[in-house]
Amino acid sequence: MVTNFLIYGLVNSAILMLSAIGFSLTFGLSGVANFAHGAIYLTAGFTAWMLINYLGLSPLVAMLITVVLMGILGALIYRIILMPVRGIVLSEVISTFALGVAMIEFFRWKGFVSFDFSLPPFMKGGIDIIGVTIDYQRLIIIGIAVIMAIFLWYFTHYTNTGLALRGMAQDEYTALCIGIESDWAAMLSLGLGAALAAVAAVAILPLGIISINMGYDIFLIALAVSVLGGLESTLGLFVGSLILGYAMVIASTYLGPQWGQVVYLGAIVIVLAIKPSGLFGKYKELEERV
C-alpha cells in the first residue's frame, strides 16, 4: 500500500513537473505569464492526434512534428500578439488569456469531445517494481520529466543562449546594451515553452483521453508548481512538483477526487499570500514590494 502510494505519487509529481516546465521557463526567462500554456498543451494533443489519424503518420514521427509545430506556434504568439503590447503587463496577460480561452473553446465547439480522442502510448504493457505494477508509459513519463529538467538546468546555466535569456530576465536594459535582442529572446523563450508544453502533452495524454478542460487545468497546475517552487529555479520546479504531486495524491485518496484541485488552487493562493517568491525563488527584492 505504501509503496503503491510512493510510486504513484512520484508519477504524479513527474506529470506535474512536465506540465509546468514550459510555463516556468517562459515566465522565468521573459516575464510573460503565458495564460495560453494549457491551450497549447491541448492543441499539441489534437495536432498529434490529427497527424496520426488523418495523415497516417507513425506516432513517434507525429509527436516530434507536433513538438516542432508548437514551438513555432509559441514564437508566433509572441511575434503577432505579444510584441505590440510588450511591457504592458495588463495587455500581455489579457491577450494570452483571451487567446487561450479562444483556442480551448474552439476545440469544444468543433466537437473534439469523445472517447475517440486519445493518443497511443509509447510502449504498451508494464512491469513490476517492488510489488507494484506500473505501466511503461508512466515510467517513460518519469524518465522524460527528469531528462527535461536536466536539459532545462543545463540550458539556462551553461549554454550561451540560455545565459543570454537569463540575462534578459534579470536586467533587460543591461542585456540590451550588450547586444541581446529583447524580441528575439522573448520569441525564443515562448517558443521553447510551447515546445515543452507539447512534449508534456504527447507524453502524458496517452494515459487517458484528451479532455477539453485539461486546457484550463494544465495552466493552473503549471501556475501552482511554478509559484510554489519559485520562478527561474529548476530545483524549485523539482521540489514544488514533488510536494504538490504527493499532496494531490493524498488528498484525492483520503478526502475525495475534487480535493486534488483544491490542493493546487489552494497552493497558489497560500504561497502568494505568505511567501510569493516561493520556496526557492530568487528575485525577492525585485519582484516583491518593500
Added chain:
Amino acid sequence: MNEPIIKISNLCKSFGGTKATNDISFELKPGEALGIIGPNGSGKSTLINLISGFVKPDQGQILFKGKNITGVAPHKIVNLGIARSFQMSRPFYNMSVYKNLIIPISSPRARKLRGGKYGDLDEAAIHLLEEVGFERDSQVPYKEAGALPHGYLKRLELARCLALEPDIVILDELFSGMSMSEIASVVPLLERIKHEGKTLIMVEHRLTELFKIIDKIIVLNFGIKIAEGIPRDVMTQDQVTSAYLGSEVETGA
C-alpha cells in the same frame, strides 16, 4: 542642544554576496550639512535607502532625534521628519506639476505642521513652487509633469521634499544632469534650507559645487567609509584620491 540629530552606528547591508554597506558609522548635529561622495558603486544610494527606510539593514542602528528608527517602515520615517529625493526622479508623469505636489502636501505630517498657514492646498502648492524657482503666474504648474525639462523636474523633486516640512533633507544626486547655471540657481535655495535650520545630506558627484554648500564630507568606497572631515583635509588623503582615480599598478622589477 548638542545632541546629534541623527546617529548611524555600524550599519551593514549585503545583497547576495556583495556587502553594499560595510560597518558605516557617523553622526550629524542639527543644521549641519553633510556631503556623501565616492566612486560609482561605493554604496551611496544604499546608504540613503537604509537611512530612509526603503531597505532594511542586516546589522547596525539608526537613531533619529534619539529615537531608534532602524527597520521602521519608510512612510513612517518620512512622517517623523526625514525626506529624501530619488536619483532617478520620476514624477507622476500624467499629472500636472501642481497635482504632483498635492500628494506630499496632503501627507499626514505636512498637514499637521502646516496647520492653517497657507489657507488651502492650492496656495501652499503655489508658494512651494515659487520657493524652488517656478514663477507664480506662469503656466508651468499646470503643465503635465512629463513635459518638463530635466532641470525643472529636479526642482520639482526638491519641492516635493520640502512640502513634507522635514527636519532632515536627503538629496540623492540632485545636481546630476543640471547645467552650471541651473546649479547656480539652486544653490541659494539650498543655503536657505540650511538657514532655516534643516539638516542637509547630499550625495553628489559634482564636487566643486557640493563643497560650497556642505560643512563636512564622508567618502565611501566599496561600502566602507574611508574618510570623514572637511573637504580640504579629506580630498588630499591618499586613499580618497586612489579610490577615485585608481592607484598605479606596480610594474615588475
Added chain:
Amino acid sequence: MRTNTSQRKERIDRGIKVRSDEIFVLASMRDLLYAIWPKAIVILAMLILPLLKDVVGMYWLNVLVTTLVVILLALSWDLLASAGLVSLGQAFFFGVGSYIAGYLSFRFGWSPLFTIPTATLVGALISALFLYPVLRLRGIYFGLITFALPLLLGRLIEATKVLGGTEGMSALPPLPGITGKLYLLMFIVLLTLFGFRRLVSSNYGLVLQGIRDNDRAVIAAGYNIQWYKAQAVFIAALPATFAGAFVAHHFQFVGIPAFALDYSILPLTAVVVGGAGTFIGGALGAVILMPLSELLREFGSLRVVIYSLILLIFSVGLPEGLFKYIKRKYSQIERLTTMEEVKHE
C-alpha cells in the same frame, strides 16, 4: 536642394472643446449642450427603460439586469486599476456577495432588504481582508491571486459541501417588484459611476493614481500605501458584492456558478473594449457586449470563442478602448497636412 512634400496626420482640438475644457465659462448654449448632452441622454435612457417592461418582455429585462451587473463589475475593476491593482477575478467579489446574501436569507430567513446591504458591506470587508497579504506585491501577483481565488472557493464549496455544496441554496426570497428592482439597480450603477469618477479625480484619488504610477514616490511622501490599497479594494468591492447579493435575490438562487469564470471575463472584456481608466468605458463596453452576447447565445461554445477573440483583438489592437477613441474623435479633428521635407544634396 530638393523639397519633398508629404503628408502627415495632425490632431487639433475642436474650438468648442478648447473653450469648454476648463469649464469656467460656458459662453453659449451650444457650449453647454456640447458638454452635457452625452450624459443627459444616457441618464434619460436609463430612467425610461424600466417603464418599457411590458413592451420589451421579461427576457430582455433579464438581459438588462445582466448588463447592469456587468457594468458594476467593470466599474469595480476600473477603480482597482486606478490604484494599480489589476484584477483577473471579479467573480471573487461577486461570489462572496452572493453567498453572504444567500446564506443569510436561506439559513436565517432574512429579507433582501437586510441581506443585500449586509452582504455588500461585509462582503467588501472580507474581500479586502483576504487580499490584504498580496497588496504589498507588485505587478502580476494581484492578478494571479484574484484569478485563482474564485476557482479555489468554487472547488472548496464543491468538495466540502458547505453552503449548499453543488446544489446551492435555492428558493431565496425575491426582491419586491420588477420596476422597483430595476430602478434600484440603475440607481446603484449611476451612483457608482459618478461616485467613482468623482473619487478618482479628488485629492484622495490622486494618491491612488500616484500609487499606480510611482508607488515609491508616494511612500516617500509619507503615505502607508498598503493601507490605501486596502481601502481601494474595499471601496471597489462594494459595487461588486452588491451585484452578487442582488443577483442572488433576482434569480432566487446561489450556487457555485456565482464564482464562475464568466463573471471575471465579462467585465474584463467590457473594460478592454470600452477603455480602462475612464469608468464610462467599462459601461460602454458592457452595453455593447451583453446584448451582443445574448444574440449569439444560439451558437453555443462559439459564443465564448467570439468573445475571447474580441477581447484579444481589442487588447492588442485598440488598447485605449472605444470610449477614449470616440472621445478623441468627438473632441479633435484629424486631418492631413502637407509638410515639406528639405533634402540637402
